[in-house]
Amino acid sequence: MSHDFSNGHLLIGGQWRAGKGAPITSIFAAEGTENQTFNGASREDVEEAIAAAKAAQPAWGALKPHERASYLYRISEGISANIDRIAWVQSRDTSKTLAETRALAASAAATFRYFAAVLETSDELLTVPRGDYTTLSVHEPLGVVAAITPWNSPIASDAQKVAPALAAGNAVLLKPASWSPLVCLELARIIDEAGLPKGLFSVLPGSGREVGNLLVEHPDIAKVSFTGGTSTGKHLARIAADKLMPVSLELGGKSPTIVFEDCDEDLAIAGILFGIFSSSGQSCIAGSRLFVQRSIYDRFVDRLVTATKALKVGHPFDADTQVSSLVHADHRASVEGYVAMALEDGGRVLCGGKRPEGLDAGAFYEPTIIADVANTDRICREEVFGPVLVVMPFDDEADVIAMGNDNEYGLACGIWSRDHVKCQRIARAIKAGTVWINTYKQFSISTPFGGDGASGIGREKGRAGLRAYQSQKSIYEDMSGRPHPWARWP
């Protein structure tokens, strides 16, 4: 399959043109080749995009909901009509399998469609009459919003921010990660072709420290919606605190998966493999800490290792590939560093722990399972963001709840058991924004998503996802016409 990349021009303030910032190179890490080098956005580009967004936003915010929704439906259709191309570009940009990038593109189309529908069906609230007053609670756009996204699922995380922010009546400036700069240019092309008013949406690839910081610090940016690492999120939150600016933070994870002796083992093994090794583990919600009840620990872990060794590691364009290359050779070096650290701490590699043979040109790493670790080791505490699973035994519910929660993150959790009441009990007791019972990594755009603790602040998706990009105003109107009792003049 082959397509061309775009000419590397950016959509800045409604104009397609070369960026004036530092060059960015997109790599096809699976083959160790370069996709494209082009100039990112400069300070001047950012200023221009913000000025254009500020000028375009009031008219957009004043449109009727169904009028704004019609643009979002067109964007959704544009994405659907270009799934193959978007998937190809994203697979080249991130080395994810085509099956996965197709699914991500389809989910981006669904996200635009969903928020168009939410917008059209959202009601403002006429609150219960209190005496002489009628009170109305209305939602208004915030103004110009910055969306900053990571490299691991760009089109989906871009859509998750851009769609509700536009639906809510804002202008949006999107800054993608430097390792995955290309697919957002495809999204920009589709948004532009859908006829969105010029200036309302700009795409500003560039380094986080330069372009990202400029956006967050700028006085005309009313909100930052960020998905990325926890340390970056904390940095942005500090800047936001100084401006008293709202932020949404979707951050990292170290999610526990809990396997009870009464589970359906075949279902559990397939779900666990998908939960940690899909996307080569480069997923915020990866189920990276596995707790298995001691009574079945040895047998279950043996079966899991056998199943892991049978996973197909290969080129992202091969239809049967399950585990592809990591996004970048530098990222693989970081994953290798974590595995070395685990071994130094006494961990034992049950499978993987090295680069696969015959795929030397790419940044591949074998699906890896490590045992004999303590929940307090760095390999169990920190996000590896690669195909590395740590496995530990537990005795009972109280034991596993304590171990599961003994981590600063709180993004997701998987539970495998046939006892539904127990599953619900654990789900309530675990610190996580999302819990999957007898499944993993399943999503619905209508279900809120986000993290607790070091995994973030706020929720995306769902009807409330629209409100995250609006401010609420209450309006009181006196219906009596009577003067206030303070009116005592003669």
Ligand code: NAD
């Ligand atoms: P990252 O924090 O390095 O970068 C994310 C984005 O922030 C990029 O666009 C980057 O350029 C920008 N950035 C970096 N420094 C910045 C700064 N000083 N000011 C402004 N912007 C800055 O993260 P990453 O390596 O691209 O992505 C991986 C991380 O994202 C993982 O920790 C993963 O868990 C997290 N993630 C979370 C979710 C979620 O929904 N919770 C989803 C996907 C990824």
